[in-house]
Amino acid sequence: MIKIDKKKGGLFQFKLKSNNGRTLLKSIPFSSKEKLDNTLNDIKALKGAKAKLFERKTNTDGKFLVELKNSVGEIVGSSGLYSSEAGMENGILNITNSIELGIK
Template structure:
């Protein structure tokens, strides 16, 4: 599920949630809802992206996270932290399914 929020600073953000309501990913700020729509359409056209949409990272505490990129390689969203690499990979599958992307 994709939820679009208008933040207090006037910018917009999309939040990607799982079926059970857990937050999978929060986007960067966008100026308008139309920018979000355009970005999401761009991502959904990248079928079979071979994982190029996702940057896997580890923070200084050894926790794992995922950053979602658009077709130009710009980071447009970040996941929460995962305690294991397997959890992060499962998160990527959940994000992909929620966005209807086939990244393999």
């Protein structure tokens, strides 16, 4: 599920949520709803190409996270931290499912 929030200063942000309401990923702030919508449509077009959508990372504490990228490779969102690589891969699956369910 995708939740869109309007932030202070007229900025927009989307969150990808699991079926149980847990936030899987938060986007960067967008200056307009149109830019946010264009990014979501861009991600929809890429959803079959997981290798292009996701960048896997490890932070300095050894925790894992995922960054979501658009078609030109810009980071448009980040996941929370995962304690294991398997958890991160499961998170990617959940994010992918949220994208497929949330973007029509």
